[in-house]
Amino acid sequence: MSISPPPFSPPRSGSNEEDNNDYLNNPIAVDDDDDEYIDSPRTLISSFDLYKNAIDRLRSSVSCQSIEQQQKSLDHFKPLSTRSNAWLYMRIHDDLFSILLEYLLIENLSIQSTVLSIFANIGCEQASHEQIFETNLIDIVCGKVIDINQIDITNRCFRLLGNICTAEDAARKMVEADLARSMGNVLRNCTDAACLHSTIRCSRKLSIYAFCRDRMLDSMCLLSICKQLFAEKVALRKEAMKAVLEWDIESSDRSRSQLREGDIFRFLITTIEAKSDKEYRHIAFRLLNNLLRHSDMRTEFGSRQGLDFLLNLITNQHYHSTYEHLKFIGLFCVCCQEANNRRLIKDDINKLQLFFNYLEKYQYRSNFLDLLLTAIGQFIYDDQSLNIFVKQMQFIERMCDLLESVIIIKYDNNEKKLSGNDEKDSRKRKRVKTEHTTDGQQQRVSVVIDFNESLFTEFVENTHLDEERPTISSVHIPSTNTNIEIRRRTEALIFTLLSKLSYETTEKTLRRSLYNRRLVSLLLRYISLCDEPNPRAVRILSRLTKMNDCTEHLLDLGLPYMISSTFYQDVLSKEYNEKVNMDDQYLLDILLNDNRAFFQRLSWTNEQNRLKIIEHNLLKNIEHCVNTPYAINEVVRRLSDTNIDEKSHIICTVVATLKEPHLKSILFDKSSGFDYLITQSNELACFWAMRIFVGRCLSSHERNYMNEL
Secondary structure, three states, rough: OOOOOOOOEEOOOHHHHHHHOOOOOOOOOOOOOOOHHHHOOOHHHHHHHHHHHHHHHHHHHOOOOHHHHHHHHHHHHHHHHHHHHHHHHHHOOHHHHHHHHHHHHOOOOHHHHHHHHHHHHHHHHHHHHHHHOOOHHHHHHHHHHOOOOHHHHHHHHHHHHHHHHHOOHHHHHHHOOOOHHHHHHHHHOOOHHHHHHHHHHHHHHOOOOOOHHHHHHHOOOHHHHHHHHHHOOOHHHHHHHHHHHHOOOOOHHHHHHHHHOOOHHHHHHHHHHHOOOHHHHHHHHHHHHHHOOOOOHHHHHHHHHHHHHHHHHOOOOOHHHHHHHHHHHHHHHHHHHOOHHHHHHHHHHHHHHHHHHOOOOOOOOOHOOOOOOOOHHOOOOOOOHHHHHHOOOOOOHHHHHHHHHHHHHHHHOOOOHHHHHOOHHHHHHHHHHHOOOOOOOOOOOOOOOOOOOOOHHHHHOOOOOOOOOOOOHHHHHOOOOOOHHHHHHHHHHHHHHHHHHHOOOHHHHHHHHOOOOHHHHHHHHHHHHHHOOHHHHHHHHHHOOOOOOHHHHHHHHHHHHHHHHHHHOOOOOOOOOOOOOOHHHHHHHHHOOOEEEEHHOOOOOOHHHHHHHHHHHHHHHHHHHHHOHHHHHHHHHHHHOOOOOOOHHHHHHHHHOOHHHHHHHHHHHHOHHHHHHHHHHHHOHHHHHHHHHHHHHHHHOOOOHHHHH
């Protein structure tokens, strides 16, 4: 007796559900043929001999005229075909397939059903496919599925085809045999759960090939599969979900059209809301994630109350895990790419408020923060949305919070390391850091979320929010990884959102909101501390100092003093008339002219001179705005107004930028500005203004100012 592995290998357990769905309709039914082997004293017989005897019995019965004897021979062999090592013992018999094909041609449905089951069991072994393809089995089986009235035969045919269609040549042969049409007929007309399960499983495996998908779409197979998503049997619904999930819809509009017609989103919404089977929900999540990669599907999702569905899940977060909760928010953000969805969100203040509610919960460097900012950025081209942001969502305050987080976490800490243990400098930095921070502001909870779902990462990285005006030369310059806005995405998003408000084309009431002392102070601190500052920060300040229609707001900032207190450690040590080296002026001109090529190709040079150049140009801009009849009258009116208590910022602006004849007339003749400066000299800002004023008097050819002093 030959040496062989243990005689009775267990049945294949890894693919019972997938490869043998005979039990969908009758889960209790089992084959009793194994009992005679397992309980018999003959269990010591060699496995090779056992298979040889069974195949010899098949060979002798095939020519027999007795249908009963043929059926017994097949029933005797069928359990052996389910063993995990079955092909190891069957492959040595070259005529096995020809014998089984002879049985398959017998005009008896019971025999044909058994033979198809045996072939399907053998087809579970990948190693058997090569010999199967050498026969005409595929043509015979494809011919049998045309008659859908024989449910059992059709079921076993599709189960067999699903097992052997993994090879492209086999799939192509099935398509050439017009299997897609038969498959469509079964999916539309059949009501048997087991048959539908086998058919959907076969279509799922064939869908990996583009030529198969096209033919199945012609037969409306995908639409019919979608209808089975609402079937009563859970196993059938799961198989349909897997088929839709694995169907490649990337480059096929027809596929997405059939999914929409099949009411796919209604199914996904009801499935996820049901909170039932975990595997079921997981597949539904993956499917929804894949569908929302496409613009037309996002629009359809919004029109199917998908945004209301997501909002409900997000607000009831205690019903879900943290991961699911973040994923719901991420999907909500991704849906903002479509104009129809933005309109729906804008019309519901609760939906719009959602983005800003979560801005405070995730600290800088969180990928989730970039996702929220990118979603908000989808609305910046709509003036109505901007009005809602600024007036109802505290947009400027939220951006200030984020920008302060960037400075404190990333740059302020670096400055402290470089400055050593100098306590005096440390106190000054702390004072500057808190000077323009809103009193009573609560510290945000630091939560770091590493959220690298590919859908959300692509949304952030592939969304271009840039509205900077490109020059002819910059249009042809490709984006590289040296671009600061790619490497520092969070900063880029913050400055992009603020930039939109700073354009002259933006409504004046919106631009006015940028004249915020805290915001301007943070922009200056960022420029001063950042080793490679984003040019948008300077552009925003440059635009704010150039707008003639907002001069009255520019006066209130006291920007010259804020520049000095931010750029220089000792604000009183800087001479106002200090000479500026303008060797790098051409670089600043490029920057302030909104040339995108600046941060694509160039970087700051001559670091020592950089802040002086920025200060010089900003002061020149302010000087141009302030020395106008309207601005001068506005200064006089405000300095003479007894209802205005805080005048130090106005004086700081005018003493540094107003031309000397106007300055003398305003401070001494037309208002009590100089008296205010004297009485408030104990304040650092007023003392700075007094020092600047005296310095300008000393540098003047006319000494009348000193006589007045």
